[in-house]
Ligand code: CS2
């Protein structure tokens with residue numbers, strides 16, 4: 001089998017997606033997600049200008065060799081653009097291999113380790129009352145794990161809470177918007193939210209919370225301690241992770257489990273975090289972390305240190321990544337949880353897929369390959385529109401992490 005073409009399908013059904021389609025001389029094709037929220041065309045250019053020409057004529061079954069060729073051969077290593085591009089090729093090749101061998105991708109990763117993949121949904125509200133109702137709604141839909149994000153008293157808006165009545169979508173058309181942030185007000189409000197959630201909804205539901213990189217280590221330690229009575233499943237991205245050692249300080253003060261890594265693009269971003277057990281869950285995701293080939297290696301290293309996976313799964317990761325994540329989550333032993341921010345009906349129509357949700361778990365289906373496709377005719381009706389993630393400033397105007 002030989003690769004005969006590798007081309008991009010860029011579309012925007014509600015939000016931007018970049019999809020790589022690799023076709024072969026035996027009529028089998030594979031899909032890879034190449035979406036990097038807010039920087040989509042950078043990855044598209046990296047693929048079309050620098051990667052795709054090198055794929056033509058290659059044997060698509062040589063997944064490991066092609067991964068090494070694209071990683072080492074670039075000379076300039078790592079970074080979100082490079083690793084998202086490599087991930088798109090990698091996932092498309094696993095899709096092709098599954099189709100060629102007439103088996104679902106999870107079978108190529110070691111087979112099923114569990115019946116289904118536990119997922120968590122997003123709940124949010126402008127205040128505690130709305131957020132409690134939102135978590136309750138997700139539980140009524142069948143989720144047994146729910147992330148809760150609430151507005152902060154005295155602040156006009158914050159991460160994770162939609163501005164209008166539409167479902168929360170991180171990227172916004174037009175130039176980046178700016179919002180204000182106050183760690184002091186947040187640190188007063190967050191523990192009250194989870195105290196109320198436990199009183200109203202009980203102990204059984206897994207509650208998660210995303211700090212979204214906005215605190216210092218000692219502030220995160222304070223929050224982790226304050227959240228201990230709520231028994232969170234995890235406190236996510238407590239601090240920016242460039243200083244991996246910063247997590248050591250948090251760890252010394254609290255037993256609230258810690259998850260981080262959705263912005264990681266290489267195992268090396270998590271090396272110290274894992275080998276020192278400074279985290280409990282690795283959020284690095286297939287589309288931004290170099291693909292299934294890379295994530296499998298990262299997960300196997302993490303397993304040695306009792307670290308489990310908790311892959312990122314927001315709407316800015318396409319259904320191709322969702323499918324790949326479910327095959328991955330079904331198979332690896334140290335699976336923790338998979339994020340499931342539901343795509344819109346229009347996005348699901350552009351990306352028909354086999355995966356399903358039932359009673360808190362998702363299932364990738366048993367179709368050969370990933371079990372996801374793209375309707376190119378429908379996709380063409382929704383062209384790319386530049387969009388950005390918001391920025392944040394402290395009350396005194398200092399730019400901070402959004
Ligand atoms: C968030 C994301 O899902 C999460 O955990 O951190 O919504 C994140 O803000 C977006 O994926 C950024 O594109």
Ligand code: MG
Pocket residue numbers: 210212236237262
């Ligand atoms: Mg997050």
